[in-house]
Amino acid sequence: MKISIVGGGYVGLVTGTCFAELGHEVTIIEIDPEKVRAINKGKPPIYEVGLEELLKKNAGRTLHASTDYDSVSIAEIVLIAVGTPPKPDGSANLSYIEAAGISIGKALKDNPSYCVVVDKSTVPPGTTEKIIKPAVLKASGKTEKEIGFAMNPEFLREGRAVEDFLHPDRIVIGSSESRAGNRVAEVYGNVKAPVISTGIMAAEMIKYTSNAFLATKISFSNEIGNVCKNLGIDVYEVMQGVGLDRRIGPLFLNAGAGFGGSCFPKDVSALVSLAKENGENPMLLESVLSVNEQQPHRIITLLKKRVGSLNGKRIAVLGLAFKDNTDDVRDSRAIPVIEELIREGAHVAAYDPMAMTTMKKVFSDIEYCSSAKETLHKADACLVMTEWPEFTRLDAEFKQMKTPVIIEGRKILSRKGTEGICW
């Protein structure tokens, strides 16, 4: 099938590359010419496990990138995969979605065949009907008989996005007519997964609900973890016993410094805004966010209990990325922790296997070290913020610390004497 994808960010790029791998002819439409050049050369502009191999294999053959919308005039499916960043009030900024709809509509004027416009971006329920559909139809001058609409949310985890695309738990397709929905189902070809067909608004809501539920599991574990810590109980032992109940499930129960990244904080806030706009008081979701906000501060409280005033102390921060396997620091829990360390007058020495360049844009004045060993040298304390596997192998490196105070934001070390944020 001929597919155009608007947006070459991590969702558009992974989706486009994987669709090319499945045998489709894909064009990624991206405004950044540097990204376009990189994609066409087979070099991923982002780090994602397994992506480089697939991109190299398909770029220039069945996968192309372009800054123009020409490919839309022959496309059978056009996917929207642009950002929906938060506005200051927490609601989703849909201006990129609308702009994409208008550009797609203009380009569809020249498309003689039936085409389906599919939203992949995470959007509040009603966005396809109220924003995308009118923008596309008005700009194209066509009718719903000539253009179909669907919503096909992505459930790709950063760092594991290729695997999640090729082996999904489910494929959700929201559409208002079967012709559009069937075409989207067809594009997934041999991908083995249950296909859930829903209305468009339900599909939009499924994405928000999934992320909000996962975020709730994390905040729940963190709150239980905080109680456990006071009682001298290891919350990881507790959640092992709890998670094996099939009604609960073992995943996303790892307590720690809270959830970060470009999705959970933004999507839960957008759902809170949506609930309020509709006259609801989303108490549970607001608590999920509050627990998440206060969790990083607890690590500083623990640190101060152990080392006293932080003024002039060298504090090693291991892990800057919002999780392992990525260079992404967006809403990383290391950010509020470093902010507070700086406020308290500490000397921050930081290291991350992948996210130093990205974090330098957030904090230019802290010390960036070239290894965990260098970071720990003469440190008064160490905070482990990201669950990088390489940190689990550290041993002698810790012996160079001035004082052996190690506090973890995620439980990865089995070292004696290590204290956890909530275990």
Ligand code: UGA
């Ligand atoms: C998340 C969802 O998992 C994807 O399904 C979804 O498609 C994506 O958002 C999106 O909306 O695009 P992602 O943000 O890449 O994916 O990261 P996750 O692996 O879900 O982790 C999110 C945060 O929760 C991280 O900071 C992680 O460290 C934290 N986390 C995760 C915990 O604190 N505890 C856990 O048990 C699991």
